[in-house]
Amino acid sequence: MHVISLAAVDFRSYSFVEIELTPGVTTFVGKNGQGKTNLVEAISYCSTLSSHRVSQDLPLVKLNQPRAIVRTGVKYLERTNWLEVEIWPSKTNKAKLNGSECKKTKDILGILKTITFSPEDLILVKGDPGDRRSFLDDLLIQKSPSYAGVKSDYERVLKQRNALLKSAAPAKKNNLESILSTLSIWDDQLINFGAQIIVAKHELINELLPFITKTYTEIAPQSSELSIKYLPNVETMDVNITEVTKAMQEKINLRQQDELIRGLTLVGPHRDDMEITIGQMPAKGYASHGETWSVALSLKLASFDLLKENSPAGDPVLILDDVFAELDNDRRNQLIHRVKDVEQVLITAAVLEDVPKELIGKKLFVKDGKVEEL
């Protein structure tokens, strides 16, 4: 698939921008802060409904404006789908598919698939478990869009359950009974959605692993083997809904006192993580700067391969945001090799010289919020 058109209103630094895109490589060039990343961020928002730079929607909307609008045209074979999202930080977002309003914003997920590789991805290695959870969540949402519903239901239950547990803390005895009487209702819901998430992530990591090992060997042939492992918060011998449901219920019973004291849900996939190891060593804390880049790049290229394998609509759109300046020659060459057959690649760079000549493709210059072909 490829994006043929991007239009945005009040998105980041842009009041209005509209560009046409073609298959193959397109490089956005311009000085720092001119709005290159903003453009690719707008495109990837239409595929994940989230940004690779910020977790909240507010910074995506132009300062002092109530909402942003992003519209992309996505073409696969002869068919073009038009995706439109209205981003409202103060209320629920809206989406349109081919001009008609969707019941839920999530309904547009799955049509445009993108993989973005950017310097921010170093947090996949160095960052908190939450950063790795977002990586897995975003990938799962693109792989099977119905996961987005499960995830948001789980988050809602978590919020309700935490509010209930919190109300127990100061109250001591007098309303404890009434809290316990409804707690198990929320337990059931937490387990229902939580087990689905745990099983989905377990499967995702199993599917991703061979792609990651293979990619890393290509990128860093002299290095030890890269491996990833799911660290679920609820462990079972067999990972299936029945087993996980049982184990989660047991762990919840076990931790109930702690949960009541801390006023917080301590059991469930919102506390899981993914372990990344190079040979015998955990990547976090041990990997060198260069290795960290290689790991992050492998995770993203492997995600690309996984989505491609699972998608009837061809290659995802590959976005390389500001990554060439930092990569050494070996990794640049690997990237060139991997990228040259991808249906559409969008590159951003402050200096054209940073981008390997073979990859530049079509050039779009970005200056002061204007995009021009020269």
Added chain:
Amino acid sequence: MYEGSLQDLIDALGKLPGVGPKSAQRLAFHFLQTDSATVQNLANLLLEVKQKVKSCKTCGAVSETDSCNICNDTRRDVSIICVIEEAKDISSIEKTREFKGRYHVLGGVISPIDGIGPDQLRIKELTSRVTNEEIKEVIVATNPNLEGEATAAFLVRILEPSGVLVTRLASGLPVGGELEYADEVTLGRALKGRRQVS
């Protein structure tokens, strides 16, 4: 910004549910251009509803007397109660003509985020109706979303000891949706195909 009372009116209207600043302004100017008698009549009606309309002592529906028209209607089946979140859900269910029993308004759903637990809802009133009246079936018609399902699960648990039959609307209602927005046919079907959950 306008002067004095006009701006006050716009601000007050803007606080109404579903009315944004633009509509508030449009409404305010509409009142300005309407003749005084019509506006007076509307003002009277607003005060009158506040004074006259209370809730039915039995089911919690809106009523001008202690007992609402539905609770008073002897042709209705007194052995079935349909539990709903808000009084406004009654009209959705009445439109289907599939339900001949009486209602029980909870006044919301369990939602710890909003500080609402069983004690804030008319759940005790429901259990005492089930014990004191000749009730054979309780249909739980809370909305098919997370909080609605949680409330339904809680009611099932609370009503279980009484031995009454508890049922839930059949699926087919849009998940995550609200009764208010379901069409009559879908809601009617959901009522007809209700399943036992107790």
